[in-house]
Amino acid sequence: MPIIKLMPRPKKYRCIKCKPDANYFKPRGIPLIELEEISISMDELEALRLADYEEFYHEEAAANMKISRQTFGRILNKAHRKVAECLLKGKALKIEPSQKEE
Numbered sequence: 001m002p003i004i005k006l007m008p009r010p011k012k013y014r015c016i017k018c019k020p021d022a023n024y025f026k027p028r029g030i031p032l033i034e035l036e037e038i039s040i041s042m043d044e045l046e047a048l049r050l051a052d053y054e055e056f057y058h059e060e061a062a063a064n065m066k067i068s069r070q071t072f073g074r075i076l077n078k079a080h081r082k083v084a085e086c087l088l089k090g091k092a093l094k095i096e097p098s099q100k101e102e
Contacts, residue, residue: 016046016065026092035092044079045095051076 050061
């Protein structure tokens with residue numbers, strides 16, 4: 001019986017309007033070489049900006065990013081978890097550029 005490989009569904013375009021001034025944050029007084037690093041994607045940063053900084057409801061924020069409300073919620077939860085881990089465990093936070101920016 002032949003093995004059928006399923007291709008993952010292509011990632012849907014996400015509208016990202018923020019451009020951060022910095023792309024790295026770390027605890028003060030600890031050399032970067034000694035820190036564990038956590039990466040956050042641009043879509044996770046955009047979700048944080050819309051929900052927490054701009055204070056949009058999830059439905060409105062999802063519409064801004066051109067994704068479903070459920071997808072927005074998953075992205076936001078992932079971003080909150082990463083930021084919380086950095087703050088609580090003293091890790092560095094790196095903002096990854098989007099694919100089109102590289």
